Amino acid sequence: MHVTRIGFTPVKGGRHVAHPRAEIGPAGPEGDRVLCLLDPARDRVLRTVQHPALLRTVPTLAGDRLDVELDGAVVSGPLAPGGEVRKVDYWGRLAEVELLDGPWNALYARLTGVDVALARVVRAGDVVYGGGVSLVTSGSLHALSARVGQRVAGERFRPTLVVDTGSLAPGAETSWAGREVTVGSAVLRVRGAVPRCAVIDLDPVSGVSDLPVLRALAGYRQGQGEPCFGVDADVVRPGRVTTGDALVLGRS
Structure with a gap:
């Protein structure tokens, strides 16, 4: 498994931009939100x-x-x-x-x-909804795209990391809850699935609602009564993450 995209934005709500690398601090990527x-x-x-x-x-x-x-x-x-x-x-x-x-x-x-x-x-992470780092995976994106009927880009979900999970089954990332993952020189602990709202229906560049992504998720990805996609994580050890870095599953 490896990182194919790193993304964040300094202004909450602004366009989620790809970066070649990120310094992961205690609250998440430095400069994020x-x-x-x-x-x-x-x-x-x-x-x-x-x-x-x-x-x-x-x-x-x-x-x-x-x-x-x-x-x-x-x-x-x-x-x-x-x-x-x-x-x-x-x-x-x-x-x-x-x-x-x-x-x-x-x-x-x-x-x-x-x-x-x-x-x-004032305090890093205070306007971040869940964990300071979030991940979506290639397998889950491919499965969702098939349900929607066209490609669903990872940046719709504004994740810190898009991870190519190879042959792992779609949704495999939800089983990582409670486990540590090493990516680059950073170590994260996965919290759980991320609840989603209608923002994921918006084109990530124009802001126009153009795909029924939330409705598609509601049909098969439920977590505590609401559509979920991807996982979030807390930072165990700060470090640098670069596009292409391997993601290695560790202990629970």
């Missing part, structure tokens, strides 16, 4: 499922400089702290964020139609 978009009137992190146009944006973080590309135009600026720290709602739990001053807020407001504030996440 370290920023988020906030509805400042409601103190709530924006949800991609409610604002699918966010997938059209391509954020790139280099040091303290953020570039956001939208339809070929780029808005850039340094991440200047606004001095205000808030506790905000992220899917029913509190996350502490620091508001940032910069030119991106106007771009995101035009795109979403609501007032938006870009914010830095």
Whole structure:
């Protein structure tokens, strides 16, 4: 088994971009979802499922400089702290964020139609729904594509890692729950299956709903009453992961 794609985004909800390698820290890939978009009137992190146009944006973080590309135009600026720290709602739990001053807020407001504030996440992983690392496998993607009737790309699920599992049966990854896996120099412990929402119906580049992926999953991939796909994991030992690295199953 080996890694065929590594993906993440610095701004939660932005396009999930492939990277040749990732430094996996205690909370997941360094630079992954370290920023988020906030509805400042409601103190709530924006949800991609409610604002699918966010997938059209391509954020790139280099040091303290953020570039956001939208339809070929780029808005850039340094991440200047606004001095205000808030506790905000992220899917029913509190996350502490620091508001940032910069030119991106106007771009995101035009795109979403609501007032938006870009914010830095104070504690890594606070706006990540499950484990800091997620995986989907080639076998499960092929089986799902057959049910949908056309190719379902791994990036629809916004996983940290897409893993080629060779001849393993579709869904084999769900049996890894509780086991350690080594990939690159990192060691992960698999938590379990990842519940899914309608975001997976969206084209990962345009944000347009174009495939009935969630409905297809609901027909055969149920976990505690909801459609699931892929698995998430906690970091046991930080390390570097590079595209092509082997994934080795370890102990329970």
